[in-house]
Amino acid sequence: MPRHQIKADVLIIGGGASGMMAAVAASRAGAKVILLEKNRQLGNKLRITGGGRCNISNAEPNQRELLSNYGNAKKALYSPYSRFGVQDSLLFFKEIGIDTKTEAKQRVFPVSERASDVANALVSAMERSGVVVHKNSSVDQVKTSNSKIDFVSTHGADYSAGNYILATGGTSRPDTGSTGDGFAWLKTMGHSVNAPTPDITPLAVEESFITKNAGTKITRASISFFVDGQKSKVVVSGDILLTHFGISGPAVLNTARNIGGLLKQGRVVASLDSAPGTDTSEIDATLIKLFEQNPKKQLNSILPLVAPSGFASVLRHSLAGKVDCDVKTSEVSKFTRQTVVDHLKELKFTITGLMGLEKAVVADGGVDLAEIDTKTMRSKVVSNLYVTGDLLHINRPSGGFSLQLCWTTGHLAGLNAAKNIAVV
Ligand SMILES: Cc1cc2nc3c(=O)[nH]c(=O)nc-3n(C[C@H](O)[C@H](O)[C@H](O)COP(=O)(O)OP(=O)(O)OC[C@H]3O[C@@H](n4cnc5c(N)ncnc54)[C@H](O)[C@@H]3O)c2cc1C
Structure with missing residues (x-):
């Protein structure tokens, strides 16, 4: 029996923090977006962030100071953070119904102090902007040729798109769905992937x-x-x-x-x-x-x-x-x-x-930023691929820096994947 073939302008794999942000940005920019998530629920990890309170960002006003928290990635992040930084993210969240407050050490939290509110607001924003979400859809194969993704497969269907956004997260807390699938595919596609070790743990x-x-x-x-x-x-x-x-x-x-x-x-x-x-x-x-x-x-x-x-x-x-x-x-x-x-x-x-990784908040490891155009989050190795969030090799402490990275990289990937749609 022929397999079900589904087409989109932008296909996002992974419905975590960065994937959902990317979906809203791509859809608002006019693309037909499909998001595939292996779990029954979106944003499982996001829902447990900050002990359930969600340290959504870090409001350090000095950009240089803020970026010094990202170790060697500091330089590469100037451009993306000036395109969609902390204030842009907080305005976005305000617009989708999440008011925030700043606590000690510039840690930003939703006023409601509920991480689930942040996840639910992103889900609603996706619905409003017309993103099609397929839950219980675990991608098990990414098919490439000539440095391009041709299609990806789940148990039930093949999906092809002009551009693909990989947002499958890292390897910390695999019980939330982040089992490192993206790392394996990135390696097969020719990216150098640093091995993950528990980092903030x-x-x-x-x-x-x-x-x-x-x-x-x-x-x-x-x-x-x-x-x-x-x-x-x-x-x-x-x-x-x-x-x-x-x-x-x-x-x-x-x-x-x-x-x-x-x-x-x-x-x-x-x-x-x-x-x-x-x-x-x-x-x-x-x-x-x-x-x-x-x-x-x-x-x-x-x-x-x-x-x-x-x-x-x-x-x-x-x-x-x-x-x-x-x-x-x-x-x-x-x-x-x-x-x-x-x-x-x-x-x-x-x-x-x-x-170990089962308790870690963040694991280091992931794709070297030298292989990503950080202005757009487009891969320099695979022409129709964008990479976001914990898949990137960026060390950072706790304090809202990880989620901010997801908002910045997710937004830029979504926006640029929608702008530069290749013909399917
Ligand atoms: C306990 C804990 C607390 C944290 N608290 C904070 C905090 O307060 N502030 C902060 O800044 N950071 C915090 N972090 C870190 C933050 O949660 C992560 O950096 C962030 O969630 C990464 O987002 P992501 O989009 O890259 O991936 P994830 O949120 O990991 O999402 C990836 C998604 O992809 C899906 N997926 C994976 N493989 C497949 C596949 N093959 N097919 C389809 N879907 C797939 C997964 O099910 C998952 O939903 C915390 C982390 C943990 C573990």
């Missing part, structure tokens, strides 16, 4: 006093890292989130690459200071005073008065077996008191590794 920890307290957030803490007993230069400051496998939080995520380097050198031990602004003698004096004021209470019940919120439970678990926390404060020895102070200022635990 949490750290795995050995000690159960950390993992048992999953869900605890230690605010404004500081962690120093030691390799085989030697203090390294790597220090993390900010809010630390304890998880059932180790530690996370923006500051930790953004240091993962450096910790990866330390792990190659030897055994890595972290030393957490839960009260970086207070020195040991001050904490000791506070404890002595609290013991005098509460002579009949147990040490256990005093710990929450000296530990930052949530940290008392970590402290109790880490002190277990070392000191008796049930002892009355009037009977606390100097050794016990000092041990408590040590645990507040230098809580030691072992880093066993970086969490």
Whole structure:
């Protein structure tokens, strides 16, 4: 039986952040657009961004400063960000019903603080502009000849188009649908693809006093890292989130690459200071005073008065077996008191590794920007192909920089794919 043949001006593979943005831009520019998504729902990864709040962009007003967050890609991104940058993206979102607000470190969030609102607004914008969406449509083959894509196939049909936009994402969180399919096709088509490794990712920890307290957030803490007993230069400051496998939080995520380097050198031990602004003698004096004021209470019940919120439970678990926390404060020895102070200022635990791609926020790897015309996001290797989002090899920290990259590259790819439609 002949296979179903479907034609479009612009065919987009992948209905994530960048694919949906590309679809709206191409359709608004007058192209007949079809978007293929393998999942039942669009934007699965977008819906879990920012812990469900969606850090949609970063409003750093100084372009040079903003772009310095993209490592080696900084230079190549001047042109695309001046064509469709942060303000253009935020105006676009306002127009489709997403008002935004800026928080600390210029992180931009939707006022509703719901990532699903952002995904749903993009879905509605696609509907309004006439994009045809085929869900449950996993592309399993991309057929090329003479440096051009001829057609792509799903289980049920072949699709051909004037231009193709590849927006299948990277390899982090494969459960959302981003399984790296695009990397394999890009390689086959002659692109050089850097192998992905987890980049912005949490750290795995050995000690159960950390993992048992999953869900605890230690605010404004500081962690120093030691390799085989030697203090390294790597220090993390900010809010630390304890998880059932180790530690996370923006500051930790953004240091993962450096910790990866330390792990190659030897055994890595972290030393957490839960009260970086207070020195040991001050904490000791506070404890002595609290013991005098509460002579009949147990040490256990005093710990929450000296530990930052949530940290008392970590402290109790880490002190277990070392000191008796049930002892009355009037009977606390100097050794016990000092041990408590040590645990507040230098809580030691072992880093066993970086969490893998299944937990990573972003993985590096992807197509070298030298092979993409970043003014249009058109491939320099395959003439009717445009590439967006996490498929591009661009390192960046967390803070809204990844999604902004999707809005910029998605918009430019959509617009230019629609403008330069080849005859099908
Ligand atoms: C937990 C988490 C939190 C994050 N939080 C933030 C944040 O707050 N701010 C920020 O800036 N960034 C954040 N990121 C990063 C951000 O989500 C990604 O950079 C962004 O989603 C990448 O978009 P994309 O369009 O490139 O690909 P994706 O969003 O990964 O979308 C790719 C789509 O292609 C589909 N697809 C794949 N293969 C096929 C195929 N063969 N056929 C058809 N469809 C296919 C997938 O199902 C998927 O829907 C976070 C990431 C994670 C994992």
